Amino acid sequence: MRIAAYALLFLALPALADEGMWTFNRPPLAQLEAKSRFKPTAKWLDHVRLASVRFNSGGSGSFVSPTGLVLTNHHVGADCINKLGRKDANLIEDGFYAAVAKDEPRCPDLELNVLVAISEVTKDVKGVEKPGMSAADVNTAQKQKMTELEQACAKATGDRCDVVTLYQGAAFDLYRYHKYTDVRLVFAPEGQVAFFGGDPDNFTFPRFDYDMALFRVYDNDKALKPKDFLSWPKRPLQDGELVFTSGNPGNTSRLLTVAQLETLRDLTLAYRHEDLARIRKVLQAYMARGPEFERQAHTPLFGTENALKAIGGYLAGLRDEKLIAAKRGAELGGVSPGFAAIAQAQATYRSFFVAWYETENNTFGSKLFGIARQLVRLVAEKQKPNDQRLREYRDSNLNSLELALFSPAPIYPELETALLASGLADLQRRLGAQDPTVLLALAGKTPEARAQELIAGTTLLDVAKRKQLAADSQAVAASTDALIALARALDPQARALRKRFEDEVEGPVKVAQTQIQAARNAAMQARGGAADSYPDATFTLRLSFGKVAGYEEDGKAVPAWTTFGGLFAKSDAANGAHPWDLPKKWAAARGKLKADTPFNLATTNDIIGGNSGSPVINRAGEIVGLIFDGNIQSLAGNFGYDDRYNRAVSVAAPALLEALDVVYGAKALVAELTAKR
Numbered sequence: 217m218r219i220a221a222y223a224l225l226f227l228a229l230p231a232l233a234d235e236g237m238w239t240f241n242r243p244p245l246a247q248l249e250a251k252s253r254f255k256p257t258a259k260w261l262d263h264v265r266l267a268s269v270r271f272n273s274g275g276s277g278s279f280v281s282p283t284g285l286v287l288t289n290h291h292v293g294a295d296c297i298n299k300l301g302r303k304d305a306n307l308i309e310d311g312f313y314a315a316v317a318k319d320e321p322r323c324p325d326l327e328l329n330v331l332v333a334i335s336e337v338t339k340d341v342k343g344v345e346k347p348g349m350s351a352a353d354v355n356t357a358q359k360q361k362m363t364e365l366e367q368a369c370a371k372a373t374g375d376r377c378d379v380v381t382l383y384q385g386a387a388f389d390l391y392r393y394h395k396y397t398d399v400r401l402v403f404a405p406e407g408q409v410a411f412f413g414g415d416p417d418n419f420t421f422p423r424f425d426y427d428m429a430l431f432r433v434y435d436n437d438k439a440l441k442p443k444d445f446l447s448w449p450k451r452p453l454q455d456g457e458l459v460f461t462s463g464n465p466g467n468t469s470r471l472l473t474v475a476q477l478e479t480l481r482d483l484t485l486a487y488r489h490e491d492l493a494r495i496r497k498v499l500q501a502y503m504a505r506g507p508e509f510e511r512q513a514h515t516p517l518f519g520t521e522n523a524l525k526a527i528g529g530y531l532a533g534l535r536d537e538k539l540i541a542a543k544r545g546a547e548l549g550g551v552s553p554g555f556a557a558i559a560q561a562q563a564t565y566r567s568f569f570v571a572w573y574e575t576e577n578n579t580f581g582s583k584l585f586g587i588a589r590q591l592v593r594l595v596a597e598k599q600k601p602n603d604q605r606l607r608e609y610r611d612s613n614l615n616s617l618e619l620a621l622f623s624p625a626p627i628y629p630e631l632e633t634a635l636l637a638s639g640l641a642d643l644q645r646r647l648g649a650q651d652p653t654v655l656l657a658l659a660g661k662t663p664e665a666r667a668q669e670l671i672a673g674t675t676l677l678d679v680a681k682r683k684q685l686a687a688d689s690q691a692v693a694a695s696t697d698a699l700i701a702l703a704r705a706l707d708p709q710a711r712a713l714r715k716r717f718e719d720e721v722e723g724p725v726k727v728a729q730t731q732i733q734a735a736r737n738a739a740m741q742a743r744g745g746a747a748d749s750y751p752d753a754t755f756t757l758r759l760s761f762g763k764v765a766g767y768e769e770d771g772k773a774v775p776a777w778t779t780f781g782g783l784f785a786k787s788d789a790a791n792g793a794h795p796w797d798l799p800k801k802w803a804a805a806r807g808k809l810k811a812d813t814p815f816n817l818a819t820t821n822d823i824i825g826g827n828s829g830s831p832v833i834n835r836a837g838e839i840v841g842l843i844f845d846g847n848i849q850s851l852a853g854n855f856g857y858d859d860r861y862n863r864a865v866s867v868a869a870p871a872l873l874e875a876l877d878v879v880y881g882a883k884a885l886v887a888e889l890t891a892k893r
Contacts, residue, residue: 233859234820236750237465237758239382240265241334241389244750248761252458254835261759263837265331266444268462268757268830270393272327272616276463276829277431280448280839281888284433284440285402286328287872288829289844290410291518293429296323297404298515299625306511311406311799313882317439320400320432325623327616328433329376329393331757337365337379341388355723360603363610365390367602370612377612382751384471385726386733391756397619398434403876403885405429406799407514412783414795415521419529419848421774423816423865424783426875427844430885446831446839448890449869453764453814453840455776461760461821461843461864463830465753469854471729472752474544475559477855481534483569485527491642492524495581498638502631512628526825529851539855552735554728561724565717572717574646575653575710580639583627584676588699590621591682592707595689606714621686622679629671637667656705673698755826762820767847767861776818780871781811805879814868817841821864822857823850832866841866 238244240261249255256264269277275292279285290297294308300321301307314320344357362379369377369392376393404410409426417423433440453459469480499517503510533539547555579586594617597609608617640663644654658666674697675681685692685700692700736749750758766776783798784806790796819832823846832841846853849861873889876882 233857234760234762235822235857235859237468237753237760237822237824238750239334239389240331240757240759241336242750243759252761254458260837263444264446264460264462264759264833265757267442267446268331270329270331270464270755270757271829272329274466274755274826276827276843277328278462278829278831278839279433279442279445280430280831281445281891282441283888284435284442285445285885285888286399286431286433287831287839287842288429288431289427289842290404290407290429291427291522291844292829293401293404293431294407294515294518296326296399296401296431297429298511299324300401301511303508303511306507307401307404308407308511308514311880312401312404313880313885314400314402315882315884317432320402322434323399323401323431324625325620326397326399326431327619328396328399330396331391332375332394333392335390335392336387337390338387340365341379351723351727352719353723355718355726358726359607362388363603363605363607363612366610366612376616378756380754380756381726382754383733384729384752386730387751395616396433396435396440398437400432400434401429402432403430403880403882405875405880406801408795408797408799409802411518412796412798413786415525416795418522418525419845419851421816421818421847421863421865422778422782423845424778424786425816425844426867426871428842428867428872446833446837448873449834449836449838449840452870453817453834453868455764455766457764458835459762459764459819459821459840460833461762461819461823461827461830462757462833463823463827463843464755465758465824466755466826468753468824470752470856473555473558473732474540474547475555475562476725477534477540477543479562479565479569481531483566483573485531485534487570487573489524489527489531492520492527494638494642495635496520496524498581498634502634509630512631516631526851529848530854533852533855536852539852552728552732554731554735557728557731558725561721561728565721568713568716570646571653572713574643575706576714576717578639578643580643580657581635582632582639582671582699584632584671584674585636585699585703587621587676587682588674588697588703589707589710590617591676591685592692592700592703594621594686595692599689618686622683624679627677629677633667633671636670637664640666653706653709657702670698670702674700676700753824753826760822762822762859762864764817765820765863766818767849767863769849769861774818777814777868778816779811780809780813780815780874783815784811801879805875808878809874813870813874815871817866817868818847818863819866820859820862822853822862823864824853827864832864840869842869842872 245255267279269286271277271292273295275288277286277288280287297307341358341361344361345354365379366377369390373392376395378391380389380391382389405426412425499513503513594609597605602611640657643657647654676699764776766774787796787798823843827843830843831839832843834840843864843866845865847863850863853862873886877886
């Protein structure tokens with residue numbers, strides 16, 4: 217993996233080349249016009265923003281028809297697709313198509329967000345700081361102000377309102393979303409063609425994936441009629457052509473200091489990578505028990521393997537001495553005291569990281585234990601004034617929280633037991649058999665016996681029981697449910713560690729990052745005045761620009777395009793062996809699909825996890841592709857961007873339509889997508 221020397225980037229100076237995940241209220245218009253002779257108008261930006269959709273479960277999408285069709289990736293929609301399946305209907309394996317509206321099943325707990333307004337609230341949030349306040353007190357006061365602003369916005373509009381922290385706490389914006397929770401599945405291909413090549417091909421290019429799915433948004437039980445949606449292109453896309461993506465990158469670490477990156481490398485990401493490797497083994501063993509077990513664990517395994525490979529890429533980047541050296545060199549030239557303050561906060565964090573990770577940041581792999589902890593905290597937090605609650609339990613967020621908490625989606629007790637047993641064993645290994653948290657969690661039993669006892673002794677599989685507990689704090693306090701009792705017992709220590717993290721790490725880092733950002737701004741002015749810069753990703757809507765482009769790897773040219781013909785050739789080369797085998801419908805359509813149809817394409821758009829499902833858009837505001845991955849080099853994009861190697865990978869628009877028509881015979885869908893506007 218190549219890591220560029222990003223010294224200028226680390227100073228957050230003007231973005232170079234096609235770099236940048238830009239907020240819609242601060243797009244780099246002058247830079248874009250100078251580079252490409254194209255300056256998006258306010259109308260263009262509003263249209264793209266309002267046609268873009270955030271999957272609150274993680275991922276992006278876009279409206280692509282006047283009757284509420286939303287296009288995203290199969291892997292973004294897989295959680296819903298899998299939940300809609302059953303023992304006699306494996307929708308992940310077999311695919312799904314609702315030819316008529318009455319056959320479109322509703323996702324049990326999916327929330328989609330459309331960003332309708334952004335307003336800057338930096339002065340409001342920072343205005344709570346008073347002379348003499350500690351960093352911990354500043355952090356607490358800012359969170360209270362953020363909750364106040366969100367609640368006022370939600371009450372006035374009925375929308376979802378989130379205050380977004382930018383530049384590591386140097387700026388704040390209030391994002392207002394229209395929220396949709398009646399979302400129904402329309403089409404999904406077979407999982408094998410959506411993830412052709414499986415884990416071996418993940419984060420590689422060339423690729424041959426039909427990673428798409430279509431959902432429909434309903435409002436008051438009628439198909440939504442969005443004013444803004446993306447049309448299909450009127451002409452073929454060309455090599456070198458300017459393209460944009462509009463999506464929700466999850467998070468990046470480009471503005472972090474060396475001390476913070478070292479914490480990521482040595483602790484946060486290393487622990488998460490270790491957890492994922494353990495969970496993968498549990499899921500693989502569970503799936504080996506038979507087809508139904510495989511169906512139950514398929515989506516969790518996909519997510520686990522995807523995250524495992526991504527985090528492995530991040531760690532490879534952080535372990536490259538060139539990256540850290542470039543970052544350290546940039547910091548040595550800085551004059552802000554913020555760098556030393558952050559280093560001290562990271563040293564403090566390291567002293568209690570393992571305990572914090574294992575108690576506050578861990579559900580032991582169990583959905584049911586996560587539900588138990590949510591219930592214990594929900595009833596406790598609701599007793600407090602809104603601005604004094606933990607942020608996730610504020611009034612303006614309760615509807616979204618309860619949508620997930622009361623989801624009727626199936627939870628499988630045997631899978632829960634297997635994951636919980638492994639999680640408890642790992643807790644014991646990391647903290648030691650005599651640790652108070654371990655003693656409480658295991659209650660004198662082996663991890664396997666305790667997991668069986670806990671899952672057998674819970675009633676939380678019953679959604680009605682969850683709702684009953686959520687409505688009555690006394691019921692939670694008196695409950696003999698095994699998981700509720702465990703969550704109650706562990707909660708005081710978990711809260712104490714969370715408070716310590718917020719006061720001793722999060723608060724000081726925010727104050728220090730504000731100082732560092734001020735130094736960055738001064739450096740920009742010293743170089744000739746104000747310059748465009750962008751904040752780290754925050755799973756909020758961002759615009760990136762780039763071009764259709766191949767790249768060079770190991771001295772060989774990698775073209776920007778693959779084709780349907782290449783798909784069949786790759787399957788043939790593997791003799792149809794898994795994971796390069798094709799579903800029956802695709803094998804049957806081999807002579808009907810045009811061999812030269814563009815299938816997957818590479819662009820220089822700056823993306824990261826969370827951008828999956830983002831539309832690729834041309835100057836005319838038309839959808840020309842569907843982001844589903846990046847190449848392996850793009851994983852280092854968490855820390856910096858290099859347009860020589862970083863590539864976003866998409867399904868090309870012609871392939872999306874041709875396969876719908878030829879492979880699946882979904883002519884009604886094709887007509888809806890391509891109808892004249």
